[in-house]
Amino acid sequence: MATFVGASQAGIPGALAATCGVVLPAFCIILLIAALLRNLLRYAAVQDFLSGIRPCIVALILATAVTMGLHTLFGFAKLGDGLHPDAKGICILALLVGVHALTKRLRKHAPSPILMILLSAGLGICFYDFPC
Structure with missing residues (x-):
């Protein structure tokens, strides 16, 4: 956002x-x-503090993932809104899960997170009518 505003000004x-x-x-x-x-x-006190805060950080990341997932895949922004499934988003998710499972089965380890992010970006660009 800042980059866009700076560029426009x-x-x-x-x-x-x-x-x-x-x-x-x-x-x-x-x-x-x-x-x-x-x-x-x-x-020891610092190590104890960091050990105690770890579950909070995991919960924050998980809550963000669930919120973004519901919004992206089902159009669910807040309670009371109906679910509006996004077929393209669900298809991209299915493809990514398939690539992950296939890579894990063939190579015996999970694919690189960076490559998965790049693949998801490419699929998003192609599925949502951007020029490929």
């Missing part, structure tokens, strides 16, 4: 500036946390 330099303005603060904070965390992991 000042072209490529605006897009770069807006993107850097969004990405750099978070990047610097993560670098700082990573540097400090290495030293802090020696303390």
Whole structure:
């Protein structure tokens, strides 16, 4: 979103500036946390805190996945809305599950997540009438 606004206001330099303005603060904070965390992991209290917060993080990721899945596949945005299945989305999901299962069976390990993301992007572009 920031890249789009920056590009619309000042072209490529605006897009770069807006993107850097969004990405750099978070990047610097993560670098700082990573540097400090290495030293802090020696303390049992920090390890206990991280072990305790892990289920919360898993729950947040799972809730996001369920919400996005319901919205994408069935058009379910909030309670009270009916289910409106998206045949294209369900077909893409079925293809991805099939590719994953076939790859796991033939190669004895799961496919690369990056390749699965690229495949899903390509399928989305093709199925939703973008030029292939």
